[in-house]
Structures are given as C-alpha cells and as structure tokens.
Amino acid sequence: MIKTRSGVEIKEPVGKLGVLLPGLSGAVATTFIVGTILVRRGLALPIGSLTQMGRIRLGKRTERRFPKIKDFVPLAEVSDLVFGGWDIFPDSVYEGALKAGVLSKDHIELARDEVSDIKPMPAVFDREYVKKLDGPNVKKAKSKYELAEMLREDIRNFKKEKGCDRLVMIWCGSTEKYIKEDKVHQTLEDFEKALRNNHPLISPSMIYAYASLCEGVPFANGSPNLSVDIPALVELAKEKNVPIAGKDFKTGQTLMKTVIAPMLKARVLGLRGWFSVNILGNRDGEVLDDPESFRTKEVSKLGVLEYILQPELYPELYGEYYHKVRINFYPPRGDDKEAWDNIDIFGWLGYPMQIKINFLCKDSILAAPIVLDLALFLDLAQRSGMRGIQEWLSFYFKSPMHAPTIYPEHDLFIQLMKLKNRLRHLMGEELITHLGLEYYD
C-alpha cells in the first residue's frame, strides 16, 4: 500500500493489468494494441498519451516542479499490460490492424509475433443495434441475461489464463443505434428483469458493461451509444465499488470544437452558425452511414456547443446560432478522415467574421492514446478506492458522464485542470487555482 500525503491508501500496481476491449479487431483497438507494444519495445513514442508524456506542475511556480504524470502517480507500466477482447469478426489483432490500414505494414510487422496470437472471443452482438454490420464470431443464448453470464465467464477465464492481477474494460465496438433512456434503465432490479426478458432497449454494449461491473472490472465507453451511463449501471458501479467513465472518445472535429468554442466565449464573441462536415472511409464511417447509428453520434457531437456557450446566459451572442454536423462515408479515404468547419462569428458592433478549419486527422491515431490513458487511469482509480462516475476523465470524452444534478464540463482546458487537480488531490499536493497573488506580495 502507498499512503499519500492526503491520507489516501493506493494499492501498488503489482502484476499484470489486463485490458479487455469489445471491438478488439477494429481500427481503434488494433492501433492501440500494436502501438503500445511498439512503445514498450522502444520502437516508437507514445505521442498523445498524457500518462506517458504529459507533465504536471506541483506547488508554486517558483518551485519549478514539473514531474511526468507517470512519475507522480502510481500507474501500471505499459510493460505490464495484457490485451484481450471480443469481436464479431474472428480476425486477430494482426489481421485487424492490416485491414484497418491505419498503421503501416512495416510497423505492424514489428509487433506481429505478439499480436498474431491475440484473437477475439465470440461477441455479444445483434444486428438490430448496428444495422450495417454482421459477422460470424457471435455468442448464442436464450436470453440477454445468459449472454451476460457468458461474458462474465470469459472475463474470469481471461484473468486466470493470462495471470492478470487486475482488469479494465474499454468499449471500442461500433456505434449502436440511438436508444432513449427508459424505465428499464432506471434501477438495477428493472435492468436485470429486462435482461432476463430480452427487452429490446437493452443493447449489447450494456450487456458488456453489466458483465464488467458484476466482475468488479472498471468500464469506459468509447462510443456515443447509451451504455454504462444508464442509472441502473451507475448504481451497480457504486454498489461494486468500481469506477466508470464515458462516453465517446474526444478526437478530431469535436476536439477542435471544445478548443475554439471556449475561446469565442472567453472573448465574448458571438456565433451565428457552425457547419461541420466530415468524410471518412473506415468501418466506423460505414456504420455511421446508417441513420440510426448516426443519430447516436449526432446527439453526442451537437451537445458540446450548447453546454459550452450557455445560450440562456448569453442570448445576444448565442441565442440563435445554427449548428449542423454531417458525417459522410467516403471509402477512398479509409481512416484518413477530413473535416471542414465553417464558423460564422460576429464581433464589436455585430460585424461578421469567419473561421475555416480543415483538419486532416487520423482518427485512430488520436483515439489510441486515449485508450491507453483510460486503461491506466481507471486502474489507478480502482486501486485508490474511487467508484462510480469519474468526472475527472471528462477530458477524454465528447459527452462526459456527470452527476445528474450538474451539467457536463466540455471545455478542454477546464477538463485538463480538473484531471490534474484530481491527481494533486489524490496525492495530497496543493490544488492549483492560478490566483498567483503570492508572487506580488
């Protein structure tokens, strides 16, 4: 046990940490796994990973203390990670990475010996929730409850076979159709009844989340569909003392939005319209080509501006802006997404101005380090006795989970401050308010 200056006891990260990924053969999961292996072999740098390359300021500015985050809090080492998961396709991580086409073949070959053997367990899947996909590697059972039991058995077996000390699960599966929160999602009792009755409002991602929490395994949701954020599963997480986080990895266009919009608000500049267009050609793009899956993504992407700009408080500036998000499936691009934003703003005396953004990003290259950070931070949270919603991990999500009494915090830099202050608080370091009066006394 490590006893921090704040009196919190943190279990030491000894032994292996298993990272379980539904969506194991997909672009994000394979880019994360191959990348992490290259990093631990010293063949590449973990760029984009706050836990690996980020630093944190401690104490006063005059003290000049800026340790790396991984040297400040007791995180598992990348060398202790073991990978596994489920997919509806039987492709190993090696085959999945080749098909995803994110990393170069040369890079993938450097990890081939290890990733060829990482093969997905049969998935819990139903086309009803992802219309554009179908695959053969799928579990069969009479009820959703039985499917959850099968996943729980997979989790226990994986832990035993791989000799893991601890596990975390991160949903990297496809975006499921839009489901509105309903009565069956409210209490654990209702949810379990619905699992047994095969209720149509219980999606596969909820079944994974349920199985994960029942096994005491922290869960994060990387896609925008309703999953671990329903009240029944938040209740289960608290009951089982398990940390949870979500949802929808903040990469690409929304990452830009949560930087630009706070700037407009900070300078009290007005907004007339924000038109966002994306083209992408990977499997994620194909899934989002279905209106029901797109609806889930759209809700996640649209909410961001509303919360950041607070039109109810600034009606003259943000009362009437037009916000549109389009995602177009365009196969020739593969994972090389291109996003355009046209932003019509207005300034002093109402004079119009425009901002144009053309972001040519690689989606999975931005998402992979998020998966690594979430795995390590969720494991830290678990070892530190944190349970339920981890709002300090909002930094990583487009639709951050939050307590029902408050609104989510979307501003990237407030999210970063929150994350770092949570770490300082955990370790008993002074929180940083940026007041700075002491330098002028």
Ligand SMILES: NC(=O)c1ccc[n+]([C@@H]2O[C@H](COP(=O)([O-])OP(=O)(O)OC[C@H]3O[C@@H](n4cnc5c(N)ncnc54)[C@H](O)[C@@H]3O)[C@@H](O)[C@H]2O)c1
């Ligand atoms: N790439 C990004 O930057 C990014 C950003 C935000 C969110 N996301 C989300 O992350 C998820 C993964 O993205 P991706 O680009 O890797 O997509 P992908 O299509 O390459 O991979 C998803 C994988 O999930 C599998 N899958 C689908 N349903 C499953 C189930 N029920 N159980 C197990 N496996 C299942 C698919 O077969 C596929 O291999 C998507 O939901 C996407 O919206 C990605």
